[in-house]
Amino acid sequence: MTQPTILLALPSAHARVDEVRNSSLELITLARSLGRVDVVTMGAPSTEVLALLGLYDVEAVHQAALPTAVPEEQQRVTSNLAAVMVAAARKVHADVLLLPNGFAFKEIGAVAALRLKAGLVTDAAGVRWDAPGVLHVAKRVFGGTWDTVAEVRTDPAVVTVQANTVVAEPVGVGVGGVGVGAGGAGIPRVEALLVDLPPCAVTVKSREVSRKDEGRPDLEEASVVVAGGRGVNGDFGPVEELADVLGGAVGATRDAVFEGWFDRYIGQTGVTVAPAVYVAAGISGMPHHVSGITGSGQILAVNNDSDAPIFEMSDFGVVGDLAAVLPQAAETIRAWRAGREG
Amino acid sequence: MRVLVLVKYVPEITSDRVMDSGRLVRDPAVGLMNELDEHAVEAALQLVEALPDEDARESSQIIALTVAPSTGDMAIKKAYQMGAERGIRVTDDAFAGLDYHGTAAVLAAAVRRLGSDDEGPIDVVLCGLTALDGLGSVIPAMLAEELGWPQLTHSRAVALGADGRSLNTTRETEESVEELTAPLPAVVSVTDAANEPRMPNFKRIMAARTKAVEEWSAADVEPFLEDFAPRVSVVDAAVHPPRVAGDVVVDRGEGGTVLANYLIEKGLV
Numbered sequence A: 001m002t003q004p005t006i007l008l009a010l011p012s013a014h015a016r017v018d019e020v021r022n023s024s025l026e027l028i029t030l031a032r033s034l035g036r037v038d039v040v041t042m043g044a045p046s047t048e049v050l051a052l053l054g055l056y057d058v059e060a061v062h063q064a065a066l067p068t069a070v071p072e073e074q075q076r077v078t079s080n081l082a083a084v085m086v087a088a089a090r091k092v093h094a095d096v097l098l099l100p101n102g103f104a105f106k107e108i109g110a111v112a113a114l115r116l117k118a119g120l121v122t123d124a125a126g127v128r129w130d131a132p133g134v135l136h137v138a139k140r141v142f143g144g145t146w147d148t149v150a151e152v153r154t155d156p157a158v159v160t161v162q163a164n165t166v167v168a169e170p171v172g173v174g175v176g177g178v179g180v181g182a183g184g185a186g187i188p189r190v191e192a193l194l195v196d197l198p199p200c201a202v203t204v205k206s207r208e209v210s211r212k213d214e215g216r217p218d219l220e221e222a223s224v225v226v227a228g229g230r231g232v233n234g235d236f237g238p239v240e241e242l243a244d245v246l247g248g249a250v251g252a253t254r255d256a257v258f259e260g261w262f263d264r265y266i267g268q269t270g271v272t273v274a275p276a277v278y279v280a281a282g283i284s285g286m287p288h289h290v291s292g293i294t295g296s297g298q299i300l301a302v303n304n305d306s307d308a309p310i311f312e313m314s315d316f317g318v319v320g321d322l323a324a325v326l327p328q329a330a331e332t333i334r335a336w337r338a339g340r341e342g
Numbered sequence B: 001m002r003v004l005v006l007v008k009y010v011p012e013i014t015s016d017r018v019m020d021s022g023r024l025v026r027d028p029a030v031g032l033m034n035e036l037d038e039h040a041v042e043a044a045l046q047l048v049e050a051l052p053d054e055d056a057r058e059s060s061q062i063i064a065l066t067v068a069p070s071t072g073d074m075a076i077k078k079a080y081q082m083g084a085e086r087g088i089r090v091t092d093d094a095f096a097g098l099d100y101h102g103t104a105a106v107l108a109a110a111v112r113r114l115g116s117d118d119e120g121p122i123d124v125v126l127c128g129l130t131a132l133d134g135l136g137s138v139i140p141a142m143l144a145e146e147l148g149w150p151q152l153t154h155s156r157a158v159a160l161g162a163d164g165r166s167l168n169t170t171r172e173t174e175e176s177v178e179e180l181t182a183p184l185p186a187v188v189s190v191t192d193a194a195n196e197p198r199m200p201n202f203k204r205i206m207a208a209r210t211k212a213v214e215e216w217s218a219a220d221v222e223p224f225l226e227d228f229a230p231r232v233s234v235v236d237a238a239v240h241p242p243r244v245a246g247d248v249v250v251d252r253g254e255g256g257t258v259l260a261n262y263l264i265e266k267g268l269v
């Protein structure tokens, strides 16, 4: 049987692709378990990026070449990015398209799926072949209370995958068996992907790329998240301090964001996270919020109300004032580290 | 202006949600209109109220549409309470358990049918950003694609352009904030930051009780319906074992240390 071809989108904030997000490496690792892996980029990948993709056994990089008349911000309109995915899928005869699970990519996947007459599954927590041509996609639904498996038989299938679904793992050079050969020492070849854009009536008047939380991992893909709620009372300092000691990302509840204390929130209408450790500080644990964290490994809570619902779903909890508990926890970890090194 | 609002009835988020044969069981006792759709209805009302011309305001129509079993009427009634004039529920055994593509296809057929009557074309379709049961956040984009209309999704602000024939929106996603514009007709989805849904007044609540919901079957939309055959099916559904609450300690001055030690002992630092 011929190897299925798995195509995935490699997001980049800038025109030049000079970094690969950890969530992309996870996606590639997952894709490799399904077949040979090709990636699509909007810009030119750097030498370092190509070397890294080689370590992950990527076969080829398809760099979209859009009509030059299309301005940069206009290229990122959903319809146009979907056109890129469709062109790539047709070019490589992709069996599966994998995309990250953010709101923007879900829409790109959705529009691409319609144009390809493909079945679409969002929020995947696992993907495998049940039989040749029969894709089984696992997904946790209803705030993490049910596990479902969706079956897609269309060719291709389109799937958006949650971060932290698999652990990113390179293959040893020459071990993977599929990527070797084509590009010499496992370096994927880069091919131009010609894209015809269908007419698009949406005009982008201005576009501002969201500021990333400097020096911290992306919230969606962090393996540690420390989040603050209304209980932080305007001061995210203790939350940020613990997050930084743990090398984690900072998150918030919608209420904390609506207060203007932080910019991004976790939950049904915000970001879904699935870190190994989630620390909820001054968060009551309302359903809209907790349905965005149920994929977490360990849930820890700090709240001064012993009846707060968050304790019912926590692996460990401290009833107390977060302004005292979090800095002490950060200090203890720093001291423990210093002790180990000293 | 003719504005169509898509509304969906969803189970209360705190209720125990149950699946049977891969489908969500919708218990009418524990549901409500998808909260994001209240923001969509509000956005529709505000678009019409902002029309400068009084005649244009008077002749405008806000229609609520759902593809759902009879429980869907609860969502339509909520739209009536807020100020929608007409409500349509599309129901047919053939439409039970539709996937994303099927849902978008049937919604598109209903939009085409409405646009072909003698009351004028639909100018705007407004939707919520996401339905709090399926959480797909894809139907608005797919409906726009089915109709061949521009999509202005994830809008935290919506306004009619000065020419009266276009919409300006602010789109906010995890990647960026964009100012977009597109000619009508267009599909718009709104976030919960777009507006504050109004409270229905007593008069409207009473009127909504007796106001009928139009029911359309597959035959009513069939002439406008293209392929809606399922492309995704649920083959397995099982209850996920609930999380068990772990230890909770009360801070007596050492709570932070205890928390840190828990992380250290578990090898998580």
Ligand SMILES: Cc1cc2nc3c(=O)[nH]c(=O)nc-3n(C[C@H](O)[C@H](O)[C@H](O)COP(=O)(O)OP(=O)(O)OC[C@H]3O[C@@H](n4cnc5c(N)ncnc54)[C@H](O)[C@@H]3O)c2cc1C
Residues within 6 Å of the ligand: A228, A229, A230, A231, A232, A252, A253, A254, A255, A256, A265, A266, A267, A268, A269, A270, A271, A281, A282, A283, A284, A285, A286, A287, A288, A289, A292, A302, A303, A304, A305, A308, A320, A321, A322, A323, B035, B036, B192
């Ligand atoms: C349609 C809709 C969608 C929504 N989507 C989301 C979403 O995606 N994400 C989201 O987060 N919310 C969402 N919400 C809001 C959600 O329902 C809750 O209102 C929100 O999550 C509560 O935030 P909180 O826990 O910060 O605040 P609260 O519920 O007010 O809890 C604050 C907690 O802090 C504790 N506290 C106070 N002081 C201290 C202290 N000094 N030390 C320790 N603890 C302290 C209190 O005991 C309390 O438990 C949504 C709501 C709606 C209607």
Ligand SMILES: Cc1cc2nc3c(=O)[nH]c(=O)nc-3n(C[C@H](O)[C@H](O)[C@H](O)COP(=O)(O)OP(=O)(O)OC[C@H]3O[C@@H](n4cnc5c(N)ncnc54)[C@H](O)[C@@H]3O)c2cc1C
Residues within 6 Å of the ligand: A120, A121, A122, A141, A142, A150, B006, B007, B008, B024, B034, B036, B037, B040, B065, B066, B067, B068, B098, B099, B100, B101, B103, B126, B127, B128, B129, B130, B131, B132, B133, B134, B135, B136, B137, B138, B139, B140, B232
């Ligand atoms: C837990 C769960 C998971 C699912 N996963 C998949 C999947 O991976 N792939 C798949 O193909 N199908 C899936 N489905 C089926 C899918 O949910 C239905 O097609 C549903 O009608 C639309 O998806 P949504 O609720 O996620 O809508 P969203 O895209 O989140 O809805 C956005 C907006 O569209 C409008 N809208 C959505 N549905 C309707 C409707 N029926 N009538 C009127 N307006 C509407 C509302 O304004 C809503 O606010 C799933 C269903 C459930 C319950």
